Amino acid sequence: MTKSQSPDTSTDPLPGQPPTRPLRFGTKWRFEKRLHVGWKSEAVVLVVAILVAVGISGLLIMASGAGVWDSYKALLQGAVGSRRSILESLVQATPLIFTGLAAAVAFRAKVWNIGGEGQFFAGAMGAWWIADAAGNTLPQFLMLPLIVVFGAMAGALWAGIAGFLKARYGTNEIIVTVMMNFIILYILSWLLSGPWQAPEEFYFQTVKMPESTWMPTLFADGRLHWGFVLAIIAAIVVYILERKTPLGFEIRGLGINAVAARFKGISVARTTIVVMLISGALAGMAGMVEVSAIHHRLQLDISIGYGFIGIIIALIGRLHPAGVVATAFAFGALVNGATFMQITTGTPAPLVDVIQGLVLITVLIGAVVVQYRIRRLSHDG
Amino acid sequence: MRTRLIKIFVLLTVLTLFAAACSSDGGTTTTEATDGATTTEATDGATTTEATDGTAEDGPTEVSIGLVLSGVKEESWVSSMLETLNRIQAESPHGMTVNYEYFESIEYADGARVIGDLAASGKYDIILGHSLFGESVAQVNDQYPDILFAFSGSGNDGNSGDNAYWIDAYTHEAAYLTGVIAGMMTKTNKISGVAAFPTPNVNAPLNGYIAGAKSVNPDVTAKVTYLESWFDPTGAKESATAQIAAGSDIIYAEREGPWEAAKQHEGVYVIGHWSDESSVAPEVILTSTLALWDPAMNFLIETWYAHEAAGTPYDAPSDRIVYSMADGGCDIAPMSDLVPADVQAKVMEVKGEIMNRELEIPLNPAPIE
Structure with missing residues (x-):
C-alpha cells in the first residue's frame, strides 16, 4: 500500500500487478493472497455481506423503537408483496438499471465516470427538448424513438467531453465528471428560470410534454412503462458488447492493463472516448425515461440521485450487466418497500438509505476479504 | 488488484461525499414518525365528547390522515400544518379520534409513488400532499374514490375536482400587520425580505408586508432576495447579511435562516413566517406571520365525514379552498416585548379593521424587484 498509488488514474500508466508482500501478524499466521477465487467463495461472501448489513440495520431499527422482524416483513411486503408493488419496484429499478450499467461499462475499462447524475440530467434535457420541439408535428411511432435517441445522445455528449479531455489532455475524469454534474444542474437551473420556463409560471419547470411523446405504460394498471423493457435490452446489449465484440475486448483490455493494451495495438485514447460515450448514453437514457415516462416535464428535482446510486449498484453488481440488473431491482424494491414499512410499522423510511450504504460497505469489504486467506505457518523464523 | 481496490475505496470516498452533498433529503431524518403522545390526547377528547354528543353515534369515530411532506417537520411551512392538526386533534370534531402520520422529505420525483403507497395501504381516510x-x-386519486385527497399551496398544475381538493393559506393580511411593525420600527427606512422563489404564494405576503410598512411610513424602501431554494438557511443568512450591509434593519424571513445574521448585528430585527418562530431566536424575532390551516382542514374533515356518514359524494371545486384572516386563515403570533407599546397598539388597531372587514388588503402576487 504505497503512497504512490494515487487516485489519479490519468497519468498513471497502470503498471501490472504490484508484487504482494504477505502481511504477517505474530510469527505463526500469515495473511496472504489467494491465487484463485472460486465463484462459490464469492457467493458465500456475498450472502454473508448482505446478512451482516441486514443485521446492522436491524440494530438501527431496534434503536428507532420498532420491531425488527415486523419492519423487515413490511419492507418485503411493500417491495414485492403484491402485483402493484412488484410493478412499482420495477418502475423504481428502471433508471437505476441504466445508471448502473453506465457506471459498470466505464468502470470495466477503469474509466471512472462519476458523472452519471449529470448525464442523467443531460439525457432528460435532450429528451424534453426534442419532445417540445417536434412533439406536436411528428406521429408517436416516430417521436418515441427520436426521444430515446436524443436522450442517449445528450448523455453521451455530456460524458464525451470528459472522455475527450482525458484522452487528449490526460485530465482526470473523476474530477471532470464530478464537476460537470454541477455545471449541468446550473445550466438547467438557468434554462428553467428563463428560456425553458413554462410561461405564466413561477416554478422552475417546463411545460408538460405533448401526450404523444409520453412513453406508454406496459399494463393498464400501474406505472410500469416501456422504459423498463429498454433497460433490459440495454443490459443484454452491454453484455454482448463486452463479451462478444472486438470493442468489448478492447474495453476489458483497457481495464485489465492499459499498458499491455497499448502494446497490443489498442488505441487507449479512442477506447476511453468510446467508453465514455457509451456510459453517458446509458445514463442519459435513464434521464430520458424518467422524463418521458414519469414526469413529462423538466424540473430540477426529477432525480433522487439516480446517477450516484448507479455507481453503488455497479460496484455491488460486480460490474456485470446481470449483477447490475439484479442489484438495481433490489434497490428499487428497497426504496419502494420503505414507505410501506413506515406506514405499517412506523420504522422511518430513510432507514433504507442506510441499508443501501451498509450493503455497499459490507459487499466491498467482502470482495477484499475473499481474495485473501489466513494461513498458519508451522515453522517460521 | 491492490491498485483496483485502492481506487474503489477512493471512489467510495468521493461517492460518499457527493451523495451526502447532493441528496437533498438530509439523510438524518430518522426521527420518530408517528406521534404517540398526541394520539392519546385525542382519545381523551373523544371519550368526553362522545358522552355529551349523542348525534355522532352513526358516523365514524376515527379519522386517519396521511401527510406527505416535502421537507422536515422543523420547517415552518411543515410545522404550520402539524400545529393545525394538533389543534384539531384536541378539538376532536364529531367526537372523533383524529390520527395523523407524516412522511418527511418526500421528493417531487417520488410524490406519486408515496401517495399511491399511502392510498394502497388502506390505512388513511384523508391523504394530504403538503406542498x-x-x-x-x-x-x-381516480383509483381510490373513497379516499379524500388534498394538496396544499400554489397547486402546480394539480387538477382539483372529484375527490382531489386543493387547499391554500393566504397570509398577506397578517403579513401586512408585520409590515406595520416594520414601518414604525425601522430607523434606516430600509426594510427587506429573504424569500424562496418568486412564486405567487411567496410574493403575496412580501407585498403585504411592504404595503403595511408603507401605510405607516411612506419613506420606506424595500428589497427582497430570492434564494431560489425552499430550504437554504445558510444562503438565507448570507442574503440577510447582505441586506443588513445595504442598510436594512428589519428583515422578513420568508424562509428559515435570516435571524442568524440579525443576531450578529445590533438593532436588526426579523419577522418570521408560516409559524411562530420566536423560540428560534427570541432576541431578534419581533413576531411571525402565521398560516392557519384550521378552517381548510376542518372543511376537509367535514367533507370526508359527510361522505362517510351520509354518502355525500366528493365534489371538489376546481379552484383552491382558502380562507381570509377574518375567517381564521391567518394571524400574527404574539408580539415580542421588543415591539414598543405604541406600535403594538397600532397593530391591534389595524388588525381590528381587517377583522371587521373595514380594511381590505389586496392580494398582490407580483414578484418584487
Missing part, C-alpha cells in the same frame, strides 16, 4: 404534490395526487 407541490398536485400532479402526484392527480396520478392517484
